[in-house]
Amino acid sequence: MDVRPYISADREAAVAFAQRIALQKSFVIPERDYDDYHCEPRLLEQQVAIDEDGIHGGVGLRYDPYYIDGEKVTLSYYAYPISEGVVNRRYACVGVQLLQAAQAKCDYLYGIGSGGLSAPLMQLLLRSGFSGVNIPFFFQMIRPARCLRTLPKLQSSPLRRMFARGAAWSGLPWAVVKSAQLWSSVHNGRALGSISYEITDKFGPWIDDLFDRSRGEYRFIASRESDVLEKIYPAASNVRRGVVYCDNQRVGWFVAIVPMLNKEKHFGDLKVGLLADVFAAPCHAHAVIASATAYLKRQQVDLLVCNASHAAWKAALRKNGFYPGPSNCPLTISPKLAERVAPFPESLAASHLTRTDGDGLSAFLPSSEAMRYQVAA
Amino acid sequence: MSYDPNTFLAELTELLEEEAGSLAPETSLFDIESWDSVNVVSFMTFVDRKFQLVLSPQALSECQTVGDLMGLVENRLKQAA
Numbered sequence: 447m448d449v450r451p452y453i454s455a456d457r458e459a460a461v462a463f464a465q466r467i468a469l470q471k472s473f474v475i476p477e478r479d480y481d482d483y484h485c486e487p488r489l490l491e492q493q494v495a496i497d498e499d500g501i502h503g504g505v506g507l508r509y510d511p512y513y514i515d516g517e518k519v520t521l522s523y524y525a526y527p528i529s530e531g532v533v534n535r536r537y538a539c540v541g542v543q544l545l546q547a548a549q550a551k552c553d554y555l556y557g558i559g560s561g562g563l564s565a566p567l568m569q570l571l572l573r574s575g576f577s578g579v580n581i582p583f584f585f586q587m588i589r590p591a592r593c594l595r596t597l598p599k600l601q602s603s604p605l606r607r608m609f610a611r612g613a614a615w616s617g618l619p620w621a622v623v624k625s626a627q628l629w630s631s632v633h634n635g636r637a638l639g640s641i642s643y644e645i646t647d648k649f650g651p652w653i654d655d656l657f658d659r660s661r662g663e664y665r666f667i668a669s670r671e672s673d674v675l676e677k678i679y680p681a682a683s684n685v686r687r688g689v690v691y692c693d694n695q696r697v698g699w700f701v702a703i704v705p706m707l708n709k710e711k712h713f714g715d716l717k718v719g720l721l722a723d724v725f726a727a728p729c730h731a732h733a734v735i736a737s738a739t740a741y742l743k744r745q746q747v748d749l750l751v752c753n754a755s756h757a758a759w760k761a762a763l764r765k766n767g768f769y770p771g772p773s774n775c776p777l778t779i780s781p782k783l784a785e786r787v788a789p790f791p792e793s794l795a796a797s798h799l800t801r802t803d804g805d806g807l808s809a810f811l812p813s814s815e816a817m818r819y820q821v822a823a
Numbered sequence: 824m825s826y827d828p829n830t831f832l833a834e835l836t837e838l839l840e841e842e843a844g845s846l847a848p849e850t851s852l853f854d855i856e857s858w859d860s861v862n863v864v865s866f867m868t869f870v871d872r873k874f875q876l877v878l879s880p881q882a883l884s885e886c887q888t889v890g891d892l893m894g895l896v897e898n899r900l901k902q903a904a
Contacts, residue, residue, distance in 0.1 A: 447884060531860050535853040539884035541860030542867070546880060566861055573864040 447502065447540065449547035452476045452492040456501060460494070463501040463530065470532040473504060490525065493547065495540045503529035503540040507548055511669035514786055516662045518669075521783065522552035523804055527567060541570055549574075555780040558804025562774040577784040579791035581799050583773035584763040586739070586750040593749055596714040643690045643700075643737035649675055652696055653725075660727040664756065666787045666797035670725050678806045679723070685807065690726065690737045698726025700738040703807065704745045712774075719747035722807065723800045728758035735762040753801040755794045775801060826874070826900050828893055835889065838862070838869055848890030855889075870896055876903065 452460070457475060464473040476492040495503035506525035511518060527544055530537035548555055557571055563578050572578050587593040649672055657670050668674075679685055679701050690698045706720035719742035726734045742750050752768065753775050754760055764770075777799060784790045787797070828848075836846045839857040852858045863883060870876050876899050886892045 447881065529860060535855070535858050537884075538852070538858050538860055539863050539880040542863050542880040543884070566859075569861045570864055573861060573868060 447495050447497045447543055449493055449495050449543055452494045452504070456494060456496065459496065459500040460504075463504075467528065467530060467533050471528050473528050476504075493544065495529070495544055495547075502537045503527070503531075503544050505544045505548060507552060511671075511674065513661050513664070513667050513669065515665055519554060519786075521554045521556055522548065524548060524555055524557040524571070525805065542574070545570065545574055549780060553780065553782040554786065556783060556804075557776075557778045558799075559776060560774055561776075563776045563778075565776070568776045568778055571778040575781050576778040577781070577790050578776055578778035579794055580773035581753045581755050581775045581777055581794075581801070581803075582760055583771050583775060584752045584754065584760070584768035585771045586766075586768045587748070588743055588750060589748040593716060596716050596748070640693045641691065641733045641737060643688045643741060645741065646687050646689055647681065649687055649689070649699060653699060656696065656698070657725065660725070663728050664796065664798040665793050666799070668799075668803050670723075678802065680807070682807070685722075686741070688738060688741055690730070690734045692730060692733050697730040698724065698734040700724045700734055700741075701802070702738055702742055704742060704747060706751070713749060713751075716748040717746065719745055719750045720801065721750060721752035723802045724752075724754070724759065725798070728756065731756070731758040731762040732765060735759070735766045735768075739766045739768075753799075755797055755799040757795045759798070760795075777803075826897055828897075831893060831896065832889070834869070834873075835866070835892070838865055846889050848888065848893060850889045852887060852889065852892070866892070874900060876900065 460473070460475045464475060467473060490506045490508040493505050493507060494501045505527035506523075508523040508525050510521050510523050512521045513519065524545070527541060529540035529544065531540055555576075557567065557576075558581070559565060559567060562568070562580060563572065568578060651672055653670070653675065654672050661667055661670075679687065684703050684705060686702045686704060688700045688702065689696055690700065700721060701723040703720040703722050706718040721735075721738050721742065724731070724734050724738065739750065750768070752763060753773065754763060760770075777794075779787070779790065787793045832846060832848070833843070836843060839846070839855060839862055841855065841857060846855070863880065867878050867880070867883070870878055874896065876896065878895065878899070882895060883892070886895055
């Protein structure tokens with residue numbers, strides 16, 4: 447079995463492979479003209495595992511610009527690996543061959559996914575010597591009674607359902623949440639002073655200055671330069687970009703997804719607002735989170751969710767009424783990358799990672815728009 | 824670390840979380856439900872730790888039965904001796 451970049455002459459074999467695994471997984475036949483996918487800023491190299499019988503697996507390697515301790519470094523995102531092993535155990539080794547080939551090619555490999563560290567891909571990476579940690583998750587119930595009645599996790603057993611519905615009926619969660627929000631707004635009212643925000647169609651070049659000035663305050667951070675952001679955050683129907691001001695100066699920005707597409711139904715039928723990405727110097731984290739929260743609350747959502755790793759952003763989320771919850775957003779990094787950002791995972795609290803690192807928005811866009819966005823398309 | 828086929832078989836069975844005594848040298852790997860990419864890595868790690876042998880996935884992919892796996896490890900140990 448050889449692992450090498452896909453070429454257009456492989457198309458017939460790729461179609462056959464996609465058909466063989468179709469009952470378990472989908473394999474999108476690569477196109478050569480990635481530049482047509484304007485939403486994808488970073489080069490994706492589709493690797494295939496191939497022998498004389500055809501293609502038996504594939505993975506995308508996307509080269510992402512990051513900054514580690516102030517130095518620009520290219521990381522490779524291990525994107526959408528798939529092996530014929532899912533339908534035929536004869537090919538159980540293909541997943542490992544793809545990973546070893548990727549490691550031989552790229553020292554700094556990383557994966558971010560969903561399903562937590564116990565998901566099969568994360569287990570494969572961890573058992574191959576990668577280091578992993580879940581990126582912290584935060585939530586805020588805007589309509590607590592509806593959340594308690596609807597969240598699938600709270601309905602998963604008769605006892606849980608009874609307590610959740612009883613609590614919803616009592617009005618107590620509403621009182622607790624509203625009290626916390628009131629306290630937060632009074633407290634923040636004093637602290638926020640002249641903070642304001644506006645929703646914009648496009649981030650301008652000013653964000654490059656902001657990023658240049660502030661990136662050094664984070665140990666490990668993906669490039670949030672304008673050319674990258676314009677492509678990562680496409681003009682999709684549910685993507686909103688906010689600019690945050692302090693004393694009439696731009697200090698940060700946020701990207702919110704509202705409503706968040708909830709394909710896996712973790713949140714049932716709730717209307718969820720996702721605070722997908724944020725950026726500012728750590729000292730302005732509170733201003734950005736306060737602004738984003740205020741905007742999202744006006745969108746009539748039931749629940750707000752956000753993933754953030756840096757201590758200042760986590761503190762800002764707590765201060766603005768968010769609570770930590772169980773995260774299913776794992777980050778795994780190759781041994782050499784772990785050395786570079788050592789001590790890992792402790793260094794995560796000094797690094798800025800959010801839910802859209804890795805596969806960006808592809809999981810949260812309406813399906814018609816996500817098709818354009820799919821990196822493996 | 825010395826190689827004992829019975830111990831190896833028992834440890835492989837435990838690693839794959841199969842029922843004790845359910846694996847034999849003639850068992851096809853392709854019939855073992857837990858023989859997937861995650862457990863391929865676990866097996867490679869186990870062999871590395873126990874025998875200081877680095878197996879390649881290419882070599883493993885040529886194994887069709889549990890006995891082939893045992894033979895692969897045994898041969899590599901002989902070569903290393």
